[in-house]
Amino acid sequence: MKTAPVPPVLPFLDLLSSETLAKLANVYDKQSHAVTLYFNRSTFSDKAHSEEALTFEHLVKSARDKSQSGDANPGLSKDLTRIFGMEPEFRSSPNRFKAIFACSDRQIWQEINLPPCGDFSRLEISQRFQIVPLLRAMEACTPYCVAIIEHGKARIFIVHGTEIHQMHQLPSEELTMDAEVSRVGWCHHTDGSLGERTKAYFKSLARDLRELLQDLTCQYLVVGCRDDLWSELKPQLVKAGMEDMISGRFNLSSFDMTPDEIVQAARPAITGKQRQQYNQFWESVREESDLSAISVNPVLRRLESGRVQTLFLGDLSGRIVTECANCHKWLNAGNLCPACGSSYINSLPAEELLVRKALSTGANTIAPDFAMAALFGEVGAILRY
Numbered sequence: 194m195k196t197a198p199v200p201p202v203l204p205f206l207d208l209l210s211s212e213t214l215a216k217l218a219n220v221y222d223k224q225s226h227a228v229t230l231y232f233n234r235s236t237f238s239d240k241a242h243s244e245e246a247l248t249f250e251h252l253v254k255s256a257r258d259k260s261q262s263g264d265a266n267p268g269l270s271k272d273l274t275r276i277f278g279m280e281p282e283f284r285s286s287p288n289r290f291k292a293i294f295a296c297s298d299r300q301i302w303q304e305i306n307l308p309p310c311g312d313f314s315r316l317e318i319s320q321r322f323q324i325v326p327l328l329r330a331m332e333a334c335t336p337y338c339v340a341i342i343e344h345g346k347a348r349i350f351i352v353h354g355t356e357i358h359q360m361h362q363l364p365s366e367e368l369t370m371d372a373e374v375s376r377v378g379w380c381h382h383t384d385g386s387l388g389e390r391t392k393a394y395f396k397s398l399a400r401d402l403r404e405l406l407q408d409l410t411c412q413y414l415v416v417g418c419r420d421d422l423w424s425e426l427k428p429q430l431v432k433a434g435m436e437d438m439i440s441g442r443f444n445l446s447s448f449d450m451t452p453d454e455i456v457q458a459a460r461p462a463i464t465g466k467q468r469q470q471y472n473q474f475w476e477s478v479r480e481e482s483d484l485s486a487i488s489v490n491p492v493l494r495r496l497e498s499g500r501v502q503t504l505f506l507g508d509l510s511g512r513i514v515t516e517c518a519n520c521h522k523w524l525n526a527g528n529l530c531p532a533c534g535s536s537y538i539n540s541l542p543a544e545e546l547l548v549r550k551a552l553s554t555g556a557n558t559i560a561p562d563f564a565m566a567a568l569f570g571e572v573g574a575i576l577r578y
Contacts (some may be wrong), residue, residue: 269298
């Protein structure tokens with residue numbers, strides 16, 4: 194009896210939960226001892242290791258220089274020393290997106306590793322951790338499935354950023370066709386039987402793919418196959434309820450494509466699908482004027498009242514907002530907090546406050562990756578009511 198496919202344990206699919214992200218976003222250290230490090234190198238020269246070491250050393254030194262208590266506070270000094278001591282580890286695997294959130298005063302040390310997301314390096318010491326770059330990196334690493342299909346056989350992969358993992362044999366492989374029937378001298382009966390087995394195979398494959406994607410919480414499927422096979426396979430995928438998951442297809446040059454070739458062939462389909470979904474979000478925002486908001490202040494106002502259902506974060510580089518340092522309410526104007534009357538005010542990046550408010554109120558957050566965010570230079574929201 195055929196059993197359902199059992200997905201393997203894939204460590205790179207175990208991303209941070211929204212609860213963990215919310216805890217990191219809500220850390221507040223009044224003495225400005227919260228350290229955030231992001232480091233990734235995706236391209237290298239002949240002197241890559243030495244350049245990387247210099248970049249890493251510069252990051253830590255600049256952070257020490259900017260922090261008034263970098264040497265005076267034992268906890269902060271400990272965190273920076275520990276980070277600096279990790280330079281050999283960064284050197285051994287520089288083409289990773291690494292994030293570290295550290296605050297010894299609050300006994301926090303969180304390390305996160307993701308596939309590379311382009312050259313990116315930042316070390317900040319402030320009252321709060323910087324969360325937005327992590328969200329963008331996670332969006333860039335959204336897992337998707339690639340199915341390479343030939344007559345009676347398939348190779349299934351789960352892709353996460355630039356990392357790719359081949360799955361074990363699916364139960365549908367039990368229906369693979371006997372290679373002997375492909376010899377010359379087919380009769381009409383054999384030809385008809387082959388057609389039925391092809392249909393049965395694609396039906397079983399579609400069901401297995403649906404179960405696999407549901408188990409691994411993958412949103413997207415990219416198929417590599419010939420045109421004639423696609424005309425037979427697509428109806429079965431639609432019948433299996435996978436129409437919305439299909440992100441695209443590429444013509445299969447060889448069933449034995451290398452993993453790197455598969456990622457290169459599939460990536461344009463995923464990028465196109467995400468761009469389409471982002472555009473659809475903005476169409477909804479503009480059409481539902483009573484249940485949407487656009488730009489920083491209107492969206493923050495709705496977040497403060499808990500009305501935001503989904504937040505879309507475009508490129509808000511350089512946008513600064515203020516909040517009360519006492520009760521952490523957003524301040525639209527003035528030098529006094531209308532909620533608690535405090536005159537202590539913090540200035541911070543608008544995108545960080547928007548994300549923190551979204552996480553604290555249970556709103557969904559869409560943060561396009563670094564390259565895609567530039568196409569959507571604004572913030573928008575769909576409201577609950």
